[in-house]
Amino acid sequence: MEKTFIMIKADGVKRGLIGEVISRIERKGYRINKAKLFKPKRELVEEHYIEHREREFFKGLVDYIADEDVMAMEVEGEDAIEVMRLLIGDKDPKVAGPGTIRGDFSSSLSQNIVHGSDSKESAERELHLWFKE
Numbered sequence: 001m002e003k004t005f006i007m008i009k010a011d012g013v014k015r016g017l018i019g020e021v022i023s024r025i026e027r028k029g030y031r032i033n034k035a036k037l038f039k040p041k042r043e044l045v046e047e048h049y050i051e052h053r054e055r056e057f058f059k060g061l062v063d064y065i066a067d068e069d070v071m072a073m074e075v076e077g078e079d080a081i082e083v084m085r086l087l088i089g090d091k092d093p094k095v096a097g098p099g100t101i102r103g104d105f106s107s108s109l110s111q112n113i114v115h116g117s118d119s120k121e122s123a124e125r126e127l128h129l130w131f132k133e
Contacts (some may be wrong), residue, residue, distance in 0.1 A: 002080040003033070004117045005126035006088075008120035011111040012039070018071050021101060028087060030077035034118060034131055042066045048129055057110070064110065072130045081123055083118045 008021050018037070033070060033123045070116045075084060089100025091112050096103035106112040117123035 001076050002120070002121045002123075003074055003076045003127060004080040004084050004128060005077050005115075006070040006073045006084060007110070007130075008116040009113060009115060010054075010064060010070055012105070012113040013071060015058075015105070015113075016106060016130050017113060020105075021071075021072075023103060024087060025073075025075055025084070028077075028083065030075050030080060030083070032073050033076050034074040035071060036131075037069055037071045039069050040066055040072075042128060046106060048126060054084050060110070074127055074131060081117055081120060085118065088116045119130075 006021075006057060008018055008026070012018065012021060022032065031115075037075065044054070045062045046088075049058065049061055052061065064089050070098075077083065087101060089096035089102035091102065092109055093102060093106040093112065096106060101114050117126050
């Protein structure tokens, strides 16, 4: 079984979509092993998005994630990374297909409801960052 990191971002939390996202994950047959709803520290968000540090949108992205509550989750199941990415949909709402989380609920590139790890390496890194024990 593979594990991945999923985060319901601030706009998803504010819009009351936590239950919808969790329901879709569980109906797909995946297990949520860990979950926490909290306002992350700026340093955590900066470390999470470190690969974008030099890009012009970095500060706005960090502000968007660090200013409000998010739901961080560890999701487990067969091919979890790939399947969750398909369930989430493309980050561009004009491209995200109907039936995907972003296709059904997102209307903006910058506020697109949910994040999911894109590789085994990023899943391991992100799970470690968000669920340090």
